[in-house]
Amino acid sequence: MNRTLKRVLGLTASVTLGLAGAVAFASGAQAHHTEVAPTTDCLAADGSWTVTWSATDWAWKSYGDGNLGAGTITKVTSTPDVALNGDIAVGETLPYPGEGSLTATQTFGADVEQATLVIKAEWPNGQKGDNKQYLKTAYKPTQLCEPDDEPSTPAPVADAQQESWSDCFGLTVWVANLNPDKLATFTISPSNGDSFEVTPEAGQEGETFDFPASETGDLTVDVSVDGGEPTTHAWAPAENCDFGEYFDTCEGLDFNLMVPADGVETTYTFTTSENEEPAVYVVAPGDTQEVSFEGTPGLIVYLLIENGKNPYPFEFEWTPCDETPSASETPSAAPQLPTTGSSLSIMIGSAAALIVAAAAILLIMRRRRAAQDW
Structure with a gap:
């Protein structure tokens, strides 16, 4: 055989054996690894997004080298460094492909565009490996999440x-x-x-x-x-609300009771601080009635008006006139005081705010008549 040909054949055989050995050595070293896959869904309204990682062992059963046993996680590295929520953790056993997986989730802010997860493991035969050669990257989704189909509870509205x-x-x-x-x-x-x-x-x-x-x-x-x-x-009172007038004079308290022609029969019941015996006056529509009480120190007149609706209790306290001033060298005109009475309707209405739990009210509306008018 040609010497040159022998050399070529020998070199070819050496290269072939070397490549076969390298492949065999590399196959054993590179076979042990972890499988990690990301899944993303949609983008939240605030721009945040979530990735779900699933991790399994490599398919060592298909290599025919016997049962190598499941790998155990020895290290987990995430980029960016954000907490994992789930069962991917150091010490966990990797499930064989097709027999389940370990899962965990991460949520990133709107500023994060992509993420990776490297899981390192060790097998019972002493081999170690990770998924760096098979690294899969999770990318920020572009599709917005659909709004929640469940209707939100409306805020209560005041009635x-x-x-x-x-x-x-x-x-x-x-x-x-x-x-x-x-x-x-x-x-x-x-x-x-x-x-x-x-x-x-x-x-x-x-x-x-x-x-x-x-x-x-x-x-x-x-x-x-x-x-x-x-x-x-x-306020829109009826036209038949005139109960009469009263006068606070220097001599006492005078009442001029009256009921309009289109009004209703009204009962006026008087008692005083000096006489508890009631004086009752029933005034028909269109009629009037005058009632007077002589003024004495401390006199209080109690009046109860009833016209078929709610009874209205009131008090009228008499106050004596001021003493006549002493004579002076310069004569002056005697004081002239108003002679007109006060409407019971309006005066009583002004005092109605003081009624508390049916208690009588104190109403003092002084309308003086001059002594010379009597």
């Missing part, structure tokens, strides 16, 4: 109610909260008083407030709910 009604003496305002899950705050502003706030407990009873009419007969009450636009309630 705030308000009403008003007028009587002969003033205006009554009723406010209530009917939804126990959301209570409204009412701001109540009477035209003849200070504003205040109230938050009634839930229920049909609510809270009721009485506002007396002024002497001019004007009265409105604004009611707003949780700072919104107010609703105005105006």
